[in-house]
Amino acid sequence: MALLEVENLGISFGGLRAVNEFHLHIEKGSLYGLIGPNGAGKTTIFNLLTGVYRPNEGIIVLDGENIVGKKTIEINKAGIARTFQNIRLFKDLSVLDNVKAGLHNHHSYSTMEGILRLPRYYKVEREMDERAMELLKVFDLDKEAETLASNLPYGKQRKLEITRAMATDPKLLLLDEPAAGMNPNETKELMETIRFVRDTFHLTILLIEHDMKLVSGICEELTVLNFGQVLAEGKTSEVLNNPEVIKAYLGE
Amino acid sequence: MKKMNKITKSNLITYVMVIVIYIAAQAMVMTGNMSSLMQGLLVPLCAYVILAVSLNLTVGILGELSLGHAGFMCVGAFISAFFSKCMMDVIPMAGLRYFLALVIGAAAAGVCGILIGIPVLRLKGDYLAIVTLAFGEIIKNIMNILFIGKDANGFHFSTKDVMSLGMEPEGKVIINGPQGITGTPKDSTFTIGVILILLTLFIVLNLIHSRSGRAIMSIRDNRIAAESIGINVTKYKLMAFSISAALAGVAGVIYAHNLATLTAQPKNFGYNMSIMILVFVVLGGIGNIRGSIIAAIVLTLLPELLRGLSDYRMLIYAVVLIAMMLFNWSPKAIEWREKYAEKFKFRKKAKAEEV
Known part of the structure; x- marks a missing residue:
């Protein structure tokens, strides 16, 4: 089909x-x-x-x-998820956070739960970390998880963009x-x-x-x-x- | 997991810094080492710190420029002072009254933020700066022509003068145009101010390091990419801006409940004030919450310590603002800074190895 x-x-x-x-x-x-x-x-x-x-x-x-x-x-x-011809990363966020931003709609908790640090915050954030690291491993970026996106070499920035798109499932x-x-x-x-x-x-x-x-x-x-x-x-x-x-x- | 700890540690340092400064200031007051002039500055200082932190949420985290933050402060100040004055006899408990004033002041400023944000935050570019600049001036001028009185028949409004309120003889004027609100209960104390700073920090820091904060920062870094991964740009922009406005309202409540007479002058709610808050943010580092707190404290205390230079205050601010922008963003300056930082790191390492 x-x-x-x-x-x-x-x-x-x-x-x-x-x-x-x-x-x-x-x-x-x-x-x-x-x-x-x-x-x-x-x-x-x-x-x-x-x-x-x-x-x-x-x-x-x-x-x-x-x-x-x-x-x-x-x-x-x-x-539908996409990447861009001229790379569009969240350059002041870490590699991990770029991917976690992609997980935004799939692992959700409310703003209030985030501010008050309710148990759900910790649970969902842990899930997000695990899922993001899993995806980063596929693209061989897991060692750079803490790096700022703008500090990645060009080829890896392209890969990170694909990872972020993949995160939206x-x-x-x-x-x-x-x-x-x-x-x-x-x-x-x-x-x-x-x-x-x-x-x-x-x-x-x-x-x-x-x-x-x-x-x-x-x-x-x-x-x-x-x-x-x-x-x-x-x-x-x-x-x-x-x-x-x-x-x-x-x-x- | 390691990163979580790093963030928690950094946040903890910020909280501890505020508490240490509080204890130091209290100790100085107790031992009589602080002039009465400085003591008078403590409560406004709390308001300025909250303003700086809240503006940093808009400028540093959301990446939009607001030039009317004093306007939101003004809304919070007048609404809460109005409320407190009306309720002085109804709610004799100062604590409860102050708490309600805080909620009302924050809510009113937050609503203003939403009303401005709904049309303006949909646009791309610097429109928010222009509109908030106008908003600040409009609010200040409205407060200068507003007369509200209360008598047995209820509230009376006018934009002309006290006579045209048409009240019965025993009626009381609450907001008296350019003379503002007189006789607001002086409920703000330094301790309450510091507690509210900590509360503000709790809200802002936890927001930044959560799912919503990540969404807000992703919009700042690349709006098109944020949309492409399914982040609701308008919603998160509006959320950040209204929280920022509501916190400015809280600062207004603290400020209003520290004054015998609350008037809307250019000095406290005008354009100069908005720029001063922006200077706190730029000097402390855009996006750096701890820096904003330090800058707000230093820039509030310095003029008092260097009274002789007060005529040149705005001039010095402008020069410092430009110098900081050059230092932070000029490629040559960044190069120099990195070189210097590396040398410093190297020396530190060498020392550590020696030991």
Whole structure:
């Protein structure tokens, strides 16, 4: 059964048609890639999926529920979490607290219980600590739990962002250029982590990426976007050999 | 688990510091080593410390600028003084009356915070600074034209003068326009002030180190990311701001119940006062609660100790404010500071190894 179903999605900014008649069909548990030249509208589609922008037309169905018109926080609760192209961490919080902020809606106690330090505060905070450390271990960040997020090296900041998104326990994880700025070794390691996360947490992952090695290495299916429209879609190997796609990337 | 201990330890140091200062001040009063002028400053000092801590919640933790904190203090002061004066005969027990005045003053200031926050905190940018600046001035001016009297028929309001209240001859004027409220019971003491400081610290520190505090700080660090992980930005901004306003109201209650005559002058509730609280926060370190307390104490006592310079007070504040901003945020200064700190650490380590 399809986890995410997008039909006829479109948005204009003034006179610019950023996304037009976009469609997407992602099966549960798949690793799906969204690629395209610069300015093709990939991040705009992420912003549409997460409710940052409201589409002019079209439907987005997540697990049988239409999420068009919902706010970002509601969509996150419905099960979509994301990372950002330009890293957006809580830079003055520790690595552990970044992840615990992601656990906000899943481990809850009231503000009053927090101020008065009632037993529930200690119980839930302990649960949060344990869960956060568990997640950090997956991404090999557990040794840096006390470090300020802004003091992490670049590659680890990217990983921490994924960890934080994972903490919200999503059904669908959107990764916006997870390998940007990483060296080949880090990229390879990241590929393994992404695959590992998908398999252990039974996630569905949609990622935007320019690194073709990563795309061809882990994505099972692809959609190629050009000028806001779907240029090609299907199995990764087929799409990457499509002459139209090669033309869009390399020119005539 | 180790980190929990670190936070608890740091909080404990803050509480102990306040208590030690309290004991030292009490000892000085007892042994007669404190001038009467300084003794008179003790209660306002408690109010200033609470103001500094509460403003730090808005500026340092929430990351929004409020330039009208004296306005919230003013609301708390006048509402509670009004309440205490009306209830002086009804509730003869000073303790109970003061407690109710505190609750009412804090609630009134908190409600003002919510009313301002609902429209303004939805916006991005520095709108809160502009609106709170206006709020502070408006509240001060309203208090200057407000006349309220009470007689057998109940309350009378006017914004002109006492005559237009139209009271019966035996009626009593409670708020007398620019002359303010006279005869508020002087219930505030240094001990009560310190207890309220500790209570404020308890609320603020526990809030910061809880789930809600984490949400508030995540909004400060990155609003878009906070939304993307399902944190209700408006709710938590409003919560932090209204708690901050309510605590400023508590400071107002302490302040009002220490004065024979409560008037709304630029000196105590105006723009200068709001800036002075901001100076406490900036000088003590934005986001650093303990620092705010120390800065509030030092900056309240220094002018009294250096009376001769009182003409240049605002000038010196401005210069210090700019110097501190440079010291805290200029990349060159940070570089220099880190280098120096490293050297210091190294020396400490070397010494430890020698032993």
